[in-house]
Amino acid sequence: MSPLLGCVAFIGVALWVLTRPTTQVQFMEKIIFSTYFAGAILCLGMSFLFHTVACHSVSVGKLFSKLDYTGITLLIVGSFIPWLYYGFYCRPQPMVIYITMISVLGLLAMIVSLWDKFAEPKYRPIRAGVFIAMGLSAIIPAAHLLIVDGFDFLYKKASLVWMLLMGGMYIGGATIYATRIPERWFPGKCDLWFQSHQLFHTFVVIAAFIHFHAITEMAQKKLMEG
Template sequence: MSAHKENGADCQIVTVTVNGDVPAGTSSSSTFKKGHRRAWSMPSGHKDKRILAVVDNAEEKIIGNQRRHVVRYRLHPYKPKKEAKNLHDVQTFDESILPPAEEDDCELEVNINEEEIICFPRLETARKGTRTIVKRFWEAKWKAQNFEFLPEWLQDNEFLRTGHRPPLPSFFSCFKSIFTLHTETGNIWTHMYGCVAFFGIALWFLTRPHNLVNWIDKAVFTTFFVGAITCLGMSFAFHTVQCHSVGVGKLFSKLDYTGITLLIVGSFIPWIYYAFYCRHLPMVIYMTMITVLGIAAMIVSLWDKFAEPKFRPLRAIVFVAMGLSAIVPTVHLFITDGFQYLYEYTILHWLVAMGSMYLIGAALYAFRIPERFFPGKCDIWFQSHQLFHTFVIIAAFIHFHGITRMAMYQLERGSCDEQLHERYGSNYELSDLDVWLKGMHY
C-alpha cells in the first residue's frame, strides 16, 4: 500500500485461481489470505474515514499455471457531501507491491460501510461480482469494535466503550447479529419479547366471543394494542438495523419515535373512554387533545436532527410532556367526581405506577445512568437504554391491567342513565353531544 497525503492511498486485492479454467472471483477458486486483508485495511483512528473506489477490475496476469485477477482500489478522503464520484475524478496512481501473506503480521480491523464503496469496473457484467467480493469478505469478518473506531453516525453513547457493531452492509447481516453479543443485544431482545407478548394478548382478546367483549370495547382496546405492538416492533427493528447505513438508520429512527408516539396515544384513548364513559363531550375533547399532541410529536420526530445524540434530552422531554398531559383530564375528574371516583373507577393508583415507570425509564435514558458513572462497565448489560426498554414494557403491562379493570367496572355499574343519576342526581344536564348520541343509540 502506498500512501499520498492529499490523494489518499492506492490499494489492490489479488485473488489467485489455481485452475485457470475457472473464472476468478468465484467462491470455489478464490482465496483471501492474511496478506490480502492487509492490502485494503483502512486506518482506524478516531474519525479517520476513507472511501474505497474500484478503478480497475479487469486486469488478469498469467504466472505459470496460475491466473491472477488484479482488482485495484483507490482510497479517498471521506467527503460528507451528496455528490457522485466519476471515474475521471480518480487520479492515476502507481502500482503498489503487496507483502507476502506469510510476512504480514499486522492484521487491522476493517471498517467499511458498503454505501461508501464506489465501484468503477470496466465491464458492466463485472459490477455485481466486484461488490459481492467485498461484501462477502466484510460480512464474514466483522468484529465488535471500540467506540472510537466507529464512524460518527454510529457514535451515540460515549460511555459504552466496547462491544459495538461496525457498519454492516446488508439486512441479513444485521438480523444475524441478533444472535451475537454486542451493545444492542439487550435492546433488541427486550422489545422483541414485548412485541411478541402483546401480539399474543391482542390475538386472544380480539377473538373473544361477542357476548363476552362487544365490538366497541374491542375497537377501544385495539388502539392500545396497535400502539404497543408498533412501538415495541419498531424499536426492535431499529436497534437491529441501525448499523446498516446512515440512510437506513435515520429511517428506522424516525419509525421508532413514531412508534413511541403511537403507544402514548394508544394508551390514552382507552383510559379517556372509560374515565368519561357516559360524558361524551369531554371524552371527545380529550381524545382530540392527545391526538393533536401525537401528530405534533410525530412531526418533530421526522426532523432529522431529532435523532442526534445531543438532542437526547429533548426527545425525553417531548415524550414525557405527552405523558404528563394526562394531568388535565385527571384534574377534570377530580373536580367533577372527587378523589374516591378517581381511585376506584379510573385506576389512579395504576396510572401513577405506570407514569412512574415511564418517568424513571426516561430519566435513565436521558442522563445515561448507570454507564455515566461506570464507563465501559455496562457495555453489554444493564446500560441505560436496556433499563429504559424494561421500564417501558413494565409500564405497558401495568396500563393494560388498569384499563381492563376500568372496562370491568363500567360493565358492572349498569347503564349510563343509572350511573349519571347515581353520581349527579336528577339535576345533571346532558350536553348537546350526549343528547344527540343518546338519540342515535335509541
C-alpha cells in the same frame, strides 16, 4: 431484545382479547383496546427494528430513528384513548374533546418526528416541547375528573394507583437512561448486559403492561355497572 419480547407478548395478548366471543368482550371494547394494542405493538416493534438496523448506514439509521419516535407517539396516543373512554364513559362530549386533543398532539409529534426540517438541532426544543405537552396533557382530564367526580372516583374507577405506578416506571426508566446508570458506576462491566438502555426498555415494557392492567380494570368496572 426486550422490545421484541414485549412486542411478541402484546401480539399474543391482543390476539387472545380480540378473538374472545362478544359475550365475553363486547365489540366496542375490542375497538377501544385495539388502539392500545396497536400503539404498544408498533412502538415496541419499531424500537426493535431501529436498534437492529441502525448501524446499517446513516440513511437507514435516520429513517428508523424517525419510525422509532413515531412508535413512541402511537403508544402515548393509544394509551390515552382507553383511559379517556372509560374515564368519561358517561360524558361523551368531554371524552371526544380530550381524545381529539391527544390525537392532534400526536399528529404534531409525528410531524416533528418525520419531517427532516425538525431534525435540525435548533428545533430540538420544539421536538421536546411537543412530547412533553403530550405527557402533561393528562393533567387536564385528570383534573376534570377530580373536580367533577372527586378523588374517590379517580382512585376506585380511574385506576389512579396503577396509573401512578405506570408513570413511575416510565420516569424511572427515563432517569436510568439519562443518567447512564449503572455503567457510569461500573465502566466496562455492563457493555453486554444490564446497561441503562436495556433497563430503560425493560421499564417501558413493564409500564406498558401495567397500563394494560389498569385499563382492563376500568373496563371491567364499567361493564359491571352496566
